[in-house]
Amino acid sequence: MKRIKIHDRDNVAVLLEGEYAGHKIALTDIKAGENVIKYGYPIGRAAEDIPAGAHVHTHNIKTNLSGIVDYTYEPTAFDMPAPQKRSFMGYRRKDGRVGIRNEIWIINTVGCVNKTSEILAREGNKLYADKCGGIFSFPHPFGCSQLGDDQKTTQLILKGLVNHPNAAGVLVLGLGCENNNIPVFREILGETDPNRVKFMSTQENDDEIAEGLRLIGELAKYASEQKRSECDMSELVIGLKCGGSDGFSGLTANPLIGRLSDRIIASGGSTVLTEVPEMFGAESILMNRCADEETFKKTVSLINDFKEYFMRHNQTVYENPSPGNKRGGISTLEDKSLGCVQKSGSAPVVDVLGIGEPVVKKGLNLLTGPGNDIVAVTNLTASLCHMILFSTGRGTPVGAPVPTVKIATNSALAGRKPHWIDFNAGEILNGAELTDELFDYVAAVASGEETNNEKHGYREISIFKDGVVL
Secondary structure (H helix, E strand, O other): OOEEOOOOOOOEEEEOOOOOOOOEEEOOOEOOOOEEEEOOEEEEEEOOOEOOOOEEOOOOEEOOOOOOOOOOOOOOOOOOOOOOOOEEEEEEOOOOOEEOOOEEEEEEOOHHHHHHHHHHHHHHHHHHHHHOOOEEEOOOOOOOOEOHHHHHHHHHHHHHHHOOOOEEEEEEEEOOOOOOOHHHHHHHHOOOOOOOEEEEEHHHOOOHHHHHHHHHHHHHHHHHOOOEEEEEHHHOEEEEEEOOOOOOOOOOHHHHHHHHHHHHHHOOOEEEEOOHHHHOOOHHHHHOOEOOHHHHHHHHHHHHHHHHHHHHOOOOOOOOOOHHHHHOOOOOHHHHHHHHHHHHOOOOEEEEEOOOOOOOOOEEEEEOOOOOHHHHHHHHHHOOOOEEEEEEOOOOOOOOOOOEEEEEOOHHHHHHOOOOOOEEOHHHHHOOOOHHHHHHHHHHHHOOOOOHHHHOOOOOOOOOOOOOEO
16 A cells, blocks of 8 residues: 655555545554654654554544643754745835735625615625726624623724725724724724725614715725736745645645745745644744744734644634544644644744734744634734635635635545535655646746636635623
8 A cells, every 4th residue: 555654754654545544543552651753853742552553542642732832942953945036016105015906895894784785785786896806805703892801802803804905995894883983993993994994873863875885986996096017026925724634735835835935025025823722832943943032922912822723712722623623643742733834934034013014024823813714814914914825625715815725635535525625635645746837836826827716706704702702
């Protein structure tokens, strides 16, 4: 049976075919209590004696991980690829930023106006879609009856969406009586361009649909004046995400995304890695790639604060792989995390971001937040990522407000779900390298080529919450 050994130190290999494709097989006898090694690192320990040739999975392997850890900064340098001069056709905004889409977004201050925003997007597209890249609404349930940090998180996510350069124009839609009413939200937003951002409180208008469409018409006229021009790849900010992972994620799609991330960064651009729980077990790799000790300390806080969040809710920190992950061959959180962090490539970590904080430093950024797919892509969008590279082994149609490039870890998925998958990394198992091809595809998407989530209308947000709702 075909199999692959990832690293010289490994004592397991990954099966490439058959019923257990993506699962692990022991290369040597592994005694109870000994480490199981994959990617060159322990992914747990044997719960019993495992003979050579045996299936290695949740029935005979246990995590080595526990609670809060004291970390030591041991800087590690990695080689980066040479920069490549490359451009794309983007929209240069009035403030100097670049967008890769020219859309109108309706951003709701509160969930009470969700249906109103949907009607406005539907009717607005009938009237004005030819003047922009489309009109989109993003329903959510929050903005009222929230306390403390939850309301702040909602406001910061919405602020990031309002400020996103992919939106040529934004209608901020409120009710009027909510906690996050428009006057309160405007204080969070700060100064905005009145040509680009319009505000409407539905309680203050006798016919909110008519008034909303009038404002959308003004935004559409403004958007129609925006034209694509040549922009350097250094302008791009790209989010890195995985979901529905399998045993091939760490062999194909995630390393490919890592190579692309390094190439974007070497060319002066930025990438953002999130899903903090899926760093647990591989966090020291990221910590030792921090550009300086201050960034290292922020990364330690990023990890330990999220562990404390788990423990505060009486949840086991390290019980993370989902049923789908396990069926795909991922056994422990270390197994999952060591595959996940490969999306970050080899670049130094230059900054650590809170939810709703925009990227301000060129290079690899870490962003706090959970692994939940819709929450994670929302967080990446709010940090002003132009697009998201999303690897998947089992498949998912979910999409962010921004182009969400689905990269299959295996060719079978790419063949079965061509309406979900944008790029097939499965051919890496047959010797393909694909970095040039993915770089070309990213440039094409940045220049306007639609991803499947855009073609089929998969654009969702979900806002992280931690506290009570009144």
